[in-house]
Amino acid sequence: MSSLAQSSAESGNGTFEIIAFRISDQDFCVRTTTIREIRGWSPSIPVPHSPPDIVGVMNLRGSVIPIIDLAHKLGMKSTKPTERSAIVVAEVHEMVLGLVVDGVSDILTIGTSQVQPVPEITTSFDRSVAEGIITHDSGMISFLSLSRLFQPSELETVAA
């Protein structure tokens, strides 16, 4: 269903909705359709011998899901979670996982024209994880592609 919505959003001059959030004073966003839920911060249980970007696991209404430090995953300095931090529960490659963010800003409706490609000169930023940059009146938002950020093989490792 998500792939259907994505395709419909990308085709034509339509609009689509994003959820904007902040990590270390930087704005990022993902498609609303990939999100299943937004939760307040609660401590997760650490898993031994887990990769450095895995914070731990948590119990989401009976099902155990991995919690991922998105800042670390994006190659940024990970911040210490506060009570204002949030966990964005997303569904990627039919796998549910939680992303730790500093705070959820807004739900925005964005026109397709607003999405601009990532400049090639910014080599320091891995372009493959960003679908583009969305310009906004409050600034610029990196439009992340979760399906590219998390490769299926990687997810299997996490799940295991």
Added chain:
Amino acid sequence: MKRPSVKSSLIGIVAGLFLIAASLSWVAISSMGEIDRNNDAVVDNWLPSVERSKEMDTALSDKRVAFNRHVLASNAEEEARATKAIEDETARFAKAFDDYSALVTEDNENAELKKIRDTSEALDVAGARMVAVSTEGKDEEAKLIISKEMAPLFADIAQSIHIITGINKDGAAKAGADNQALLEHSLNLIYILCAIALLAGAAATFYAITGIANPITRITGAMGKLAEGDTASAIPLLGRHDEIGAMAAAVEVFREAAINNGRLEGEARTTREHQEAERAAVQKRTEMEAEQLRFASDNLGAGLKRLAAGDLAFQLMDAFAPDFEPLRNDFNQSVRQLGTALSAIAESIATMDNGTREIASGAQDLAKRTEQQAAALEETAAALDQITANVGSSTKLTEEARTVATHANQSAAKSAEVVSHAEEAMRRIEESSQQISNIIGVIDEIAFQTNLLALNAGVEAARAGDAGKGFAVVAQEVRELAQRSAQAAKEIKGLIRNSSTEVESGVKLVRDTGDALNVISGFIGQVNSHMNAIAVSAKEQSTGLAEINTAVNSMDQSTQQNAAMVEESTAAASSLAEEAAKLRNLVAGFKLDGMVTQPRAADRTNRPVASPARALGSKLASAFSGRTATAAAVKEWEDF
């Protein structure tokens, strides 16, 4: 070799003689015993043996005769008599044989005896056969038996008896010879011992004479000479180690004691002669000294008489005996020193005159100064009055200042109370702000949760697609509301934080004010205590002033006493002058060597001066008029 003592040598001599006598006795006794034994052997053995052998011989012969008679017997009666004779002789022979056997001592005797017994038995057998033959009447056959058989037997027995007799004779002879030898040997031994005894007795006698009796005689002679007073001749036998040596040593001690006694007597005689000579010399010297003493005492008596007359200008010129020369020198020295002392006294009297004059002028000066002191005392009294008044007014002012300070202190205490109330109120405001802040926190939390819910609603709406569009709008509205309330809460939180800061600074200011008021209160306390101290010191000043008053009064009295003292000093100076004049007259009575001083007449200064102290009386009385102490002083003043 050490000579043995007399005691041991005497014991030795006697013991030696006793030993010789004992051995002599023993030799004699043992020889006698031996001779006796030999005699016994001759008497008891050898002679009886010879006798019995003879008896045997006789019996044998009689037996032979009896046999012959038996043969010769012509009838039975004779035969029977002959048989009986044979039996008797046989028994007699046997008895003699047995007796001899008891005395046998030697082997060859035994052998012969055995031979005799055997032959005798054979003879008896032959005899019996012959008797039987003879009895049958066969005399010829019996004769044959006697001659052929029995005769040799008889001969053998007789020969054996002869041999035995010879043995016994030889034994007796041998015993006799033994006895003779023994007797000779014993006699020789006794002769030798007698000779030894004689020699020993002679030696002992010689020793007793030379070793003991002669030395004792010599010592006795020496002792006799010593008793007669001969101490020069030496004591013999000194150094012998026996009793005689000890005796000589004791006599030597006597001799030495006698020599010492002689020497001591000589010394005593010499000493006595010396003492006699000395006594004579002393008597002579005493007489001479008495003469010298008389001369010295006469001279000294004359000198002392002149001294009593007051003449100090002379010396004793005649020389005394050497023993009394120091006495003359001392006398002269005393007269000279007495003269010098009296001259010095005369000079001192002149000096005392001058001193008396100086004392009089000093008394005048003192009177003048006492007057000035009285004036100063008057001024001091006036000044004291002024000071007393000033101290009174300052005490009053201090009292007022103390009251004001007490009021100020009370006000400060009230202000402190107000400040503490204000502080309390501020703290309450702070508490309320804290509570408001907490409530705002809850509101903020609710807004956050609402926002999350709204976001989730928005997500749900987005996921619902077109159907959720309306719901998305509502969710958006709710989210906006939540954001607004969160914003408002944030603003209120800021305001509350500001007001908290303000309240905190207000509290601090109020606390500072309280501290300042406390400091002011402390200062007021200090001012109060200073005021108290001032009041106390004002009181002390009053006391001090009273004491100064008393002191001024006592000074007043002292001044009056000083005036009296001045008067007394003047009187004393005049009497001193009079005493000096008397002394001068006394000294003038002595005739002094080389000193002619005339007593000076008492001059003007010796008179008592007019008392300046009396002039002071009125002045001091006026200075302290109206005071009790001064009144008393005035009363005392009258006494002067």
